[in-house]
Amino acid sequence: MSILLIDSYDSFTYNLRHLVENATGAHVLTIHNDSYDLPREKESLNKLVGSVDAIVIGPGPGNPDSAQDVGIIPYLFETFPKTPILGICLGFQCLCLAHGCTLGYLEHPVHGQISRITPIDRNSLFRDFDTDFDSVRYHSIYISTVTDDIIPLAYSEDQCLMAAKHAQNLHFGVQYHPESVCSEMGSKLVSNFWALVEKRETVPIRDSHLLQTEPLIKHFKTTLEYDYKYEKIPKVDILSACERFPDPLLLNSALSPGEWSIIGLPEPGRSLVVGNSREAGLTVGTWKGETKAHSDSLWSYICNHMSQRYYEPTIGDPELAKCPFVGGFIGFLSYEESIPLTVNKITSGPTPSTRLCFVERFIVSNDKHTFVVSIRPRDKEWIQQTKSQLQTCSEPRFLSSVKAKVEKPDKKSYEKSFYDCQKYLHAGDSYELCLTRQTKVHVPKTVAPWELYKCMVKNNPSPYSCYLDFGDARLLSTSPERFLSWNNQLSQMRPIKGTVKKHPQLTYARACELLKIPKEIGENLMIVDLIRHDLYQMLKEVEVTKLMSVEEYQTVYQLVSVIEGRLQDSIYTGIDLLRHSLPPGSMTGAPKKRSVEILCHLEDRIPRGLYSGVCGYWSVNNHADWSVIIRSLFNYEDDLCSTGTTRCFRCGAGGAITVLSTCEGEWDELNLKLDSVLGIFS
The missing domain is CATH 3.40.50.880 (Class I glutamine amidotransferase (GATase) domain)
Structure with a gap:
């Protein structure tokens, strides 16, 4: 039947x-x-x-x-x-x-x-x-x-x-x-x-038009090339730790529900770097070393690489054994990586859409201890040297202010796009459109990007903060939103829709009243249904374990849902979910395909770039955690708006437009989100 x-x-x-x-x-x-x-x-x-x-x-x-x-x-x-x-x-x-x-x-x-x-x-x-x-x-x-x-x-x-x-x-x-x-x-x-259907013995025919999703990885091959070793020391300030090394790749869980902060330590000329761009395709090389074009696709290459290197170490320390990262890829995928859109040029060369570095040496830290880890064989000397460096860390210093020229979005242009959104929504072309705008921040090159990040995370600590500098592309994020995490048994997505600004008079109870209204509930419900759809493409068991719960952050209250999918006994793995769920539904709207096309037009074909993409890690034990790139600054080294003395950072912000939205309310929400990042500039 x-x-x-x-x-x-x-x-x-x-x-x-x-x-x-x-x-x-x-x-x-x-x-x-x-x-x-x-x-x-x-x-x-x-x-x-x-x-x-x-x-x-x-x-x-x-x-x-x-x-x-x-x-x-x-x-x-x-x-x-x-x-x-x-x-x-x-x-x-x-x-x-x-x-x-x-x-x-x-x-x-x-x-x-x-x-x-x-x-x-x-x-x-x-x-x-x-x-x-x-x-x-x-x-x-x-x-x-x-x-x-x-x-x-x-x-x-x-x-x-x-x-x-x-x-x-x-x-x-x-x-x-x-x-x-x-x-x-x-x-x-x-x-x-x-x-009511009269059943019969039917034999479904094979037809090339049928929609099918092939798994990216058929099986993982366990490798013998790694040897997990570590040293444990009292907790070290994560920002101070980064300053002891030249090229840290930081995934910083600065606030609950994040638990582990990770510092990847790539090695020049040795650590694998995989890059992709719409114009130039896939490139493969080493950290600060030679890079060459590759004929493979991004997904095929990284999946083949990881499928040959599965490694599940036995970790003696019960505390460290809870850390899901044991080495692997760290990096980001941009908004445009997964969708065929024609967008304007904002860089003089190919625009980086993906940068991933495969790290074998790293530091992980929770709220109690810091661990120096290497999976490279015979690497005890490096572990001891790194341990010694961390034990001499001092408290981080922060810039008192950062002077920069800030170009905020034009309100009249936003208003026109808002009312265009309403036309599409009323016509039935979409149920929800996440309309965004970009701010340009022109920062003197005398100010190091790392100093900007320290100010950002001090001003707005978040569970999925990161600092990822690949030379040609830099991401400074204080994101509160997990996109997708997975292990060999379970996947989890945590969409955020609904935001109110904190102030001394606003209690948690009052925040719940403000967020549990039809407009906010509708926004969140649509994304929950969209995410269930994304997961059901591949998984048979999907459960909403938290529906529209109000969570408290440093500067805002937000409406959060949690959707989990069972991977155990599935032919699919987490990387399949990642590929088929991009770009994040919370940053597009629903239906996703039509909404993405509409938004590209309404945003004047200006690429979102890293904003609205995802960043995080994929570990060799097939654990992963990716966050949505929001509340962030990003920079391309060859940005057309940079000058000889200034570096152009871009900051995206927006919100979900529904038929219940008001233009003034959405404009205020956009600026609220911008201010959580731009508050460091004077």
Whole structure:
């Protein structure tokens, strides 16, 4: 038994697939709505439909009256009247439109909001639904008039049609999203639909149009080339420790929930450096050594490198054994690394999109002790020398002020883009758009980037702070947001959506009241559903372990959710999740693909660069932790806005625009986030 699922490039499709699989036990085949070129490939599509028991048409951005947005969907309703079909959101609208109903635009679109659904026919789809139920809605378009061919099945509290069926065919649809984490009775709805399907012994055909994700790593090969050795000393100030070495790569957990700070210590001419850029492709070389172009892709190269070097050391110290990093890649991937966008040039040469350094010598520190570690064989002498250097550390010194020229975003330009966002949201092209702007900070070259970072982390300590200087690209981050962490059993994502500024009169209880409002809840819920979709592409078990919890940071309160996925017994590993989840959904909006394209246009094709990308590590024991690059400064050595005497640092900031947003409120939030970084400049 099998079901064909039509994906309209939505960011919730794989949540729906998971729901359908669990509710029916059927094998689900997935294709995009534009996978087949009709009428040229009509015979091939007909053959695929003939091999399944039913069709589920998922949600998606756009208008059901637009051929570009719906692809093959109208053809399915027209050509297969006897094939059971269940349409969700866009699929529901296409069903109604195919039978003469008319569409309208809601005066107040409903995106990520919970509605009370009332069935008026408790047979078929709503059989055994004893009461009304809550479900999440994401739509700007509604069915304004209904023909005799369409029979209404349910309404919302605002009398919007929420479900319907065709008068003769087994074609059904619901406007709401039964697959959302906050929707009730979704599984029951799908199982009721499946009960109406006349099952048969079907053999799903093999078709090149089916969506499949191949794992990046088939298996890890354990290496014998490493030898984990360490020395333990009392805790050393992490900033002071960095100042004892020429090229530290610092991942600094300066605040809970971060636990371990890591200083990677690359070796000139020896440590592997992998770089990538859209213009020049992959480069491979050594730290401050020769670099050469490589014909492989970034993902293929780093996965092949790591798959040959799996290493799980036995660590005698129980405290150090809890540290997930045992050597491996440290670095960053930019926003544009994973998406095919045409953006303007901001550097004279190829713009670095990825920089990763493979470190074998490093220092790790928690709130009690500092450890000097090497996985290189016969490296005791270096460990002892480094231990001696750390024992002579003094307290770090900070600049009293940093003078720089700051070019903040233009408010009128932002206002225009904000109202353009509203047009797209009201038209149904997106549910949420994370609109951003960049600030340029012109810093005298007499001020070392390290001094800037020290001021930043003193002013705004955060759990995912970092200082990564690769020479041609520098990242100074005080990010509070984990993007993705993983080990061999579990993955975790911690999206942040919803921010209020701290002040002496603002209590935690009051912050909760300000953040637990429909606008903020809608923003967070959309990203939670998006992340579940990203994980369900590859994993069977995904759980929201924390939903919209308020967390306190140095300068703000923020609304945080936690989503975990089970990797144990999966053919996929964490690196698959990373590749297919980029760029971070909290920095794009939903649906992700359409939102990214819209945002590129609204942001005047200025590349976000490192901002909105991710930074962190991937350890040889297949543990990893990546944060979202926000609250950060970054610089390219050949930035077109740098001069002979000044270095141009860029600082991105923005927020999620929804139909409930106000321009003034979003502008204030953008500046609040900017100020957490720019407060060090005078």
